[in-house]
Amino acid sequence: MTAFLATLGGKLADTWLSLLVLPGLLYLAVASAGSVLGHRNPFDHGRLIERIDTMAGAPATHSPGTVVLVAALVLAGSAGVSRLAGALGGGVERLWLGDWPRPLRPVARALTRRRARRWSAADARYRQALTARALRAASASASVSASTSASTSEGPSALGDVRDDSTTAPDTAELGEARNLIALTHPTRPTWMGDRLLAADARVHRSYAIDLTSAWPRLWLLLPDTAHTEIQTARAALTGAARRAAWGLLYVLPALWWWPAAVIVAVTWAGAWRQGRLAVHEFAELVEAAVDLHGRDLATALGIPCEERLTAAEGLEITRTLRKGA
Template sequence: MNAFLNALGGKLAERWLALLAVPGLIYLMTAAVAVTLGRRHWHDAGRLRARLDALSGAPGAHSPGTVVLAALAVLAGAAATGAAVQAVGTWLEKAWLTASRGPVTTWLTRRRLRRWQAADSAYRTALVAAGRATIAGADDADRLTGEAERLHAARDRVALAAPRHPFWTGDRVTAPERRVWRAYRLDLAAAWPHLWLLAPDGARAELTAARAAFTSAARLLAWSAAYLALGAWWWPAAVIGLLTAVTAVGRGRDAAESFADLTEALADLHTKPLAETLGIPCESGLTREVGAALTRALSKGGE
């Protein structure tokens, strides 16, 4: 038991340092530089050295007790800063995934829906033209087919289905639920706990890692906002914040896509074993009839 508690304490301390203390300490150091240099002296290294010399020459700097208290105060401030930014990251993560509620998110959703509808209309028009050219044996059939494929990819970059969320990540993460329903008439929300229990450890580990990567990206976006705020005193901090924001958004999109793909793959691979476990005949493979029967069984008779 003692060994277990020691190992657990070591892991908690390591996680605390990685998530809160170290990022918070770096941020506090950047904030100190920003306040010391300001906008007018943003690159004045001499000014920074003079400030450090003044601190090191202060009487309290040679007192062990003062140094320890100062170090503890800095660590506490770093941890508090990290906790605050982590809370903002949790809010941003929910905002990435939440459906429209207020006027701003509703406007964003409608804007994305108009873009998707225009892209979908262009794709369908090009697809019909390519089909007619292929049937007629026209010389430009290959070109029209390529144009239809390009427009299809352009539509999917907006969303795989008609948008219902203000941000791409929300639609991407919820796309498997809608696609599985259209394909199999299976309510993925009702089936998910059962599919999760049937999935092997490797599949669950991959999904957990993708979800953790998405959370990490949201946390990184929160740190970018904190550095952008420092840009009001020291403009290099705004550059750091902007670069961090671009990285965070890219990582968030990649993680959302990975999580959605893995979710849909798990549903495709393990819905048949789930049906067989529940005694629903599935000899011919997963069909809409099987999916509808699973939905009725898992929703306890409700629709």
């Protein structure tokens, strides 16, 4: 028990140091240094050193009580700022996933309509390209058949009339990728990340007729530890990215009196946003993979016969069972 408590205490101390103290200390250091340097002399380190020497030479700094008090205040301030970043991170995550508060909902609806129009236009171009490619393939097949028939009477030169205009045709793969960059399914949220999560639900329902909202808690209980770890890691990556974005927002304050902090804001926010998109995509892929690989286990656990692959028939029965008539 003593060893366990020592190990647990070490882990808690490491977590407290890495998540609360160090980021908060860095923020306080930047804010304090920026308040000394200002906009006019943003890199005048001599001025900063002079201010530190002046503070160090003050009589109060030689008192042990003052040193302890200042250290405690710095640690408490660092932890407080870090807790604030964590709270803001939850708000950033909600914004990323399209769950916007009531005052912002008119803006959310306008963005959703705009994304839906762009997606519909991109989807129409993609489907038109698919139709055109199918028509060209059918036309080419008919031309080859006609040329082959004619070659028996007119000779091999008749094959030279068959032309390949595939070089002038639109690339369906590029058009499909352009559509998917907007959303995998018809957008219903103001953000890509929110639609990416909803797309997992829609794709699972379209393939298996399973209501993922009601099925996921039961499926989670059946997943092996490896799947739990992978999904939890992806989810934690999203939370971490939102927290880093929140730190970027906090650095807006010192940027008001020290402009280099604005660079920190831009770099931190851009990196966090990129990592958040990757984390959402990976999380959604893992959720779909869990249904693909363990959907039969869920059907079996519910007493629904599923001897081979999971189909929409078994999926519909799973949904009816889990919804309990609702």
